Amino acid sequence: MAREIVLDTETTGFDPKTGDRMIEVGCIEIDDLLPTGRTFHRLIHPERDIPAGAIAVHGITLDKLRDAPKFAEVAADLLEFIGDAPVIAHNAAFDRAFLNHELGLCGSAIIEDARWIDTLQMAQMRFPGMANSLDALCRRFKISLTERTLHGALIDARLLSDVYLELKGGKARSLELVSVTTDTGGQDGPRRHGARPRPLAPRLTEAEREVHAAFVEAQLGDQALWLRA
Incomplete structure (x- = not known):
């Protein structure tokens, strides 16, 4: 396997050909099907108004973007982060159309x-005829949606990275032995994934220990290999 980038965007509408623009982009880097902790996240001024219907989806108003850079100002950094890696997106035609339109401009x-x-x-190949939205897939794979009240590019990219790993065959998240802190450049606080699980505390009582010791002594005596020095 190799380096891949999970990407999500938020926009002013559905079609860049009719004047809609990108207002947020979020990327998660994964390598050999594991998140590396590296992310890219930018809010972008669209140089136009944002319709109320779009605001209802992502909650981003033009006022929030007053000091945000235009896409041309972040394009080089975004392309450097993506590099030559494959780009993973949900309904990729949508994000591809907006990103390539902005790059062309x-x-x-x-x-x-x-x-x-x-x-x-x-997802459609694996679950034909079923709901395969990002939300539906998160629920199907038991990926928590608690941090997501509105759509957001970085949050959705994080969720999508988990969904992608499940679609690629799944992995036991509880068995991850590495701890990675995600640096989002100040947009969000650090996020830690995959802390090594601690062993459960022993549940044997002292009486049970004594019974077991007596059993071992009676049945094996000094033949118990684990008792030898």
Whole structure:
């Protein structure tokens, strides 16, 4: 396996060809199907108004973006973060259209179709005829949605990274032995994943220990290998 980037965007609407623009982008880096802890997150001024219907989805108003950079100002940093990695998105055609439109507007090279991995298509092949939205997949894979009250690019990218790993075959998150702190550049607080589980406290009573010791002595005596020095 290799380095991959999970990406999500928030926008002013549904179609960049009719003037809609990107207002937020969030990326999660994974390597060999494990999150590395590296992220990229930017709010972006769309240089236009944001319709009420879009605000109801993501909660981002034009006032919140008053001091945000324009896309051309973040394009180089975003492309550097993505590098030559495959880009994973849910309903990838949507995010691809917006990202490549924005890249085209500022004269940057687009990300070719062949580099995109669509988790919606993956889910539809695995769960045909079922609801395969990001929310539905999170519920199906028992991925917590508690931190998500509105859509947000970085939050959704985090959720999608968990969904993608499940679609690739799943992994026991409780058995992860590494602890990774996610640095979101001040947008969100540090987030820790995969702390090593501590052993359970012993549940044997002293009386049970004595009974077991007597049994071992009676049955094995000094033949008990684990008692030898």
